[in-house]
Amino acid sequence: MPRFVTARDAVLAVAVLCAIACRVSPATAGDATRGREVFALAAGCSCHTPAGGPVGAGGAKIATPFGTFYGTNITPDPATGIGAWSDAEIDEAIRGGHARGKGAEAPVMPYNWYAGMSDRDAADLIAYLRTLEPVRRENLPHEGELPLSRYAYAAWRFLFFTRPARVMEAPASGAARGRYLADHVSLCADCHTQRTMLGVVDASMYMAGTAEGPGGAVVPNVTPHETGIADWDAADIANVLESGMLPNFDNVQGSMQEVVDGVGGGPGYKDASAADRLAIAEYLRTVPPIDNTVE
Numbered sequence: 265m266p267r268f269v270t271a272r273d274a275v276l277a278v279a280v281l282c283a284i285a286c287r288v289s290p291a292t293a294g295d296a297t298r299g300r301e302v303f304a305l306a307a308g309c310s311c312h313t314p315a316g317g318p319v320g321a322g323g324a325k326i327a328t329p330f331g332t333f334y335g336t337n338i339t340p341d342p343a344t345g346i347g348a349w350s351d352a353e354i355d356e357a358i359r360g361g362h363a364r365g366k367g368a369e370a371p372v373m374p375y376n377w378y379a380g381m382s383d384r385d386a387a388d389l390i391a392y393l394r395t396l397e398p399v400r401r402e403n404l405p406h407e408g409e410l411p412l413s414r415y416a417y418a419a420w421r422f423l424f425f426t427r428p429a430r431v432m433e434a435p436a437s438g439a440a441r442g443r444y445l446a447d448h449v450s451l452c453a454d455c456h457t458q459r460t461m462l463g464v465v466d467a468s469m470y471m472a473g474t475a476e477g478p479g480g481a482v483v484p485n486v487t488p489h490e491t492g493i494a495d496w497d498a499a500d501i502a503n504v505l506e507s508g509m510l511p512n513f514d515n516v517q518g519s520m521q522e523v524v525d526g527v528g529g530g531p532g533y534k535d536a537s538a539a540d541r542l543a544i545a546e547y548l549r550t551v552p553p554i555d556n557t558v559e
């Protein structure tokens with residue numbers, strides 16, 4: 265009778281094999297169905313979808329003080345999209361700031377926020393992206409880019425980006441989940457916070473709005489200060505994320521409307537779960553109130 269065939273050894277062997285398998289392929293375990301939820305919470309990654317669709321085909325115009333950028337093709341087309349990229353390469357483009365074959369990404373891609381996305385959510389999102397309809401469409405060159413821009417992006421990344429410790433699972437509920445979603449998936453603060461001259465979000469003005477948001481639009485102060493939305497309760501905020509309707513029955517416009525509704529037939533916050541929208545709303549009630557009148 266060989267000595268290794270004991271129940272204890274068998275359990276050990278399975279555990280070791282499992283550990284090896286999980287180590288080697290964390291990103292291949294993605295669940296595309298869950299990934300669609302993440303995609304909705306990320307407003308359908310709408311910068312990558314042109315106004316009339318198709319979803320993820322690239323070409324949406326993003327005007328910044330540093331030039332005009334066009335969202336890239338993130339459909340699984342192998343020639344013009346990301347179909348030929350490995351999971352690790354897609355992950356590095358989302359959470360690490362490096363695009364395959366190009367080097368550092370322009371900080372207009374908010375990888376600094378996505379970096380805090382959990383391993384599970386990133387893997388599920390990637391699995392979902394692979395299910396998008398492949399679209400053959402060449403990426404448009406960015407306008408107003410300097411010849412050495414990639415070096416500038418690399419310098420920006422070096423100066424302002426710290427890769428956070430990886431978390432396997434996102435918080436499951438409550439304000440902790442709300443904060444996680446607002447900061448690392450739905451990117452509320454990326455639009456709702458003013459930036460310094462170097463294009464870095466000013467942490468001391470977190471969520472306090474800006475007169476120069478995406479496309480030069482005014483983005484309101486959403487902190488619980490009287491110059492913000494102090495008199496809203498969590499249900500009011502969750503309602504905006506679901507229907508775009510403000511407590512005064514007006515509808516949100518511009519880029520907020522896009523992230524709520526989705527762009528080009530893709531999902532938006534309205535397609536996320538009610539529990540997640542409420543978690544974000546509850547978290548927003550807890551951020552420090554900041555006195556900032558935006559006009």
Ligand code: HEC
Pocket residue numbers: 446450451452453454455456477478481482483484485486492493501504505510515516517518519520521523533544545548
């Ligand atoms: C792409 C940029 C962008 C993102 C991302 C974004 N917002 Fe907005 N948000 C805006 C703009 C622009 C407005 C103003 C819309 C208008 O003028 O009708 C707005 C309006 C709002 C309002 C209404 C405030 C008021 O006083 O009328 C709330 C509340 C809000 N956003 C919360 C959020 C939350 C929570 C998130 C994240 C889940 C978020 N936003 C993500 C751009 C954005």
